[in-house]
Amino acid sequence: MYWRILIFLAGILLLAQPAAALRCGSRLISDGAPQGKVLRFCGEPEAVQVRTLVRAGLPRNRSFARTRYRFDSAGSDDRELLFADRAYEEVVIEEWTYNFGPRRLMRVIRFENGIVTSIKQLGYGYH
Numbered sequence: 259m260y261w262r263i264l265i266f267l268a269g270i271l272l273l274a275q276p277a278a279a280l281r282c283g284s285r286l287i288s289d290g291a292p293q294g295k296v297l298r299f300c301g302e303p304e305a306v307q308v309r310t311l312v313r314a315g316l317p318r319n320r321s322f323a324r325t326r327y328r329f330d331s332a333g334s335d336d337r338e339l340l341f342a343d344r345a346y347e348e349v350v351i352e353e354w355t356y357n358f359g360p361r362r363l364m365r366v367i368r369f370e371n372g373i374v375t376s377i378k379q380l381g382y383g384y385h
Contacts, residue, residue: 280356280365280377293372296354303354303367311349357383 279288282300352369364380 280367287367287374287377289374289376291374293352293369293374296367296369296374300356304357304364305355307353307355309351311351313347313349314345355380359383360385 279286280300281287282296285299287296287299349370350372354367354369356365356367358364360383362383364383366378366380367374368376368378
């Protein structure tokens with residue numbers, strides 16, 4: 259009896275999906291998947307949102323950061339953080355919303371530069 263329970267639990271663990279995964283038919287989409295793969299397996303999304311974000315990267319060549327203080331006539335100070343020789347990266351963020359109908363949960367897939375970075379569940383879909 260003990261072995262049957264152990265085998266049953268091991269089978270459930272092998273069949274479990276990762277937390278951030280989406281099943282499209284018999285295919286599984288998870289973090290790190292390219293945008294083309296998602297489009298091929300899941301089809302066209304219901305909605306697409308696109309925006310661009312600029313991130314500060316790591317400093318190049320022993321860069322440093324310093325703070326400049328300015329005081330106005332009212333006595334309040336204004337602090338400004340200055341970066342010298344920083345690398346910046348432009349990231350294209352796309353969020354695709356999939357509606358699989360009223361019996362399944364809707365999903366939002368977030369891409370950064372064409373790669374899946376997160377998959378979120380929404381409420382149940384609609385017709």
